Amino acid sequence: NQPIAIINLNGDILEMNAEAEKFLEHNTHIRIEQRRFYFEPHKQQIFEQHLLELERLHHTSSQVGYAERSQVMHLDHQLFLTLDLLCPEKTHKIFGLRPVLLATFSGLQHLPKYQKDRCTQLFMFTPVEHKICEQLLKGKTTKEIALLYEIQADTVKKHLQAIFKKTRTHRQSELIQLLMQLV
Known part of the structure; x- marks a missing residue:
């Protein structure tokens, strides 16, 4: 459990x-x-x-x-x-x-490696969406991702909404679990 x-x-x-x-x-x-x-x-x-x-x-x-x-x-x-x-x-x-x-x-038994090719096939993520998913899998917050890529936190959240829609998830925890299953 x-x-x-x-x-x-x-x-x-x-x-x-x-x-x-x-x-x-x-x-x-x-x-x-x-x-x-x-x-x-x-x-x-x-x-x-x-x-x-x-x-x-x-x-x-x-x-x-x-x-x-x-x-x-x-x-x-x-x-x-x-x-x-x-x-x-x-x-x-x-x-x-x-x-x-x-x-x-x-x-996790090991640090998950983001599966860009599989995510492209399954969800057709944009390049920015790939970057956001990769950083989420590394445990970064939306604010940390915004700072890393020098964009607004709201922009990250908008992309996150698009990712949720494409993956049919509703929250970050669900998305991360989905991404970890693709490893």
Whole structure:
């Protein structure tokens, strides 16, 4: 089974399955203190930025699209943490129906090599879409991809929407899983 945890938007761990507990016992990249995940300083900053971004999206848009509900964090060359925003239909503080995040840990045996030829055959990606997919597979965020190619983050997101449409996926985590299956 997949190691997963349910956390709130502050990063507090609400629930964790047995696989996650076993996985975290033997992992050098993550530790748990006071029911919270702690990473090395640079990764901690990225984790907290992802939490803030997902919280901002929840508060600013009533209809958050599937694509925006996921944040993927590359912990090392073979480990990903995906944060998916889960929103009850009607969130209400009084009744305790608050959004939570599904934290999913995914490991790889080796760094996946982007399969450009297969993606061209299957999805007919543009050259820019290929570059974005390759960087996503390396664990880069949309902001990091924008900086790398010196384009606006919104431009990356527009291309990402086109990629989602071509691959019939709805969020980054689904796209990355699809790309990893093509390896």
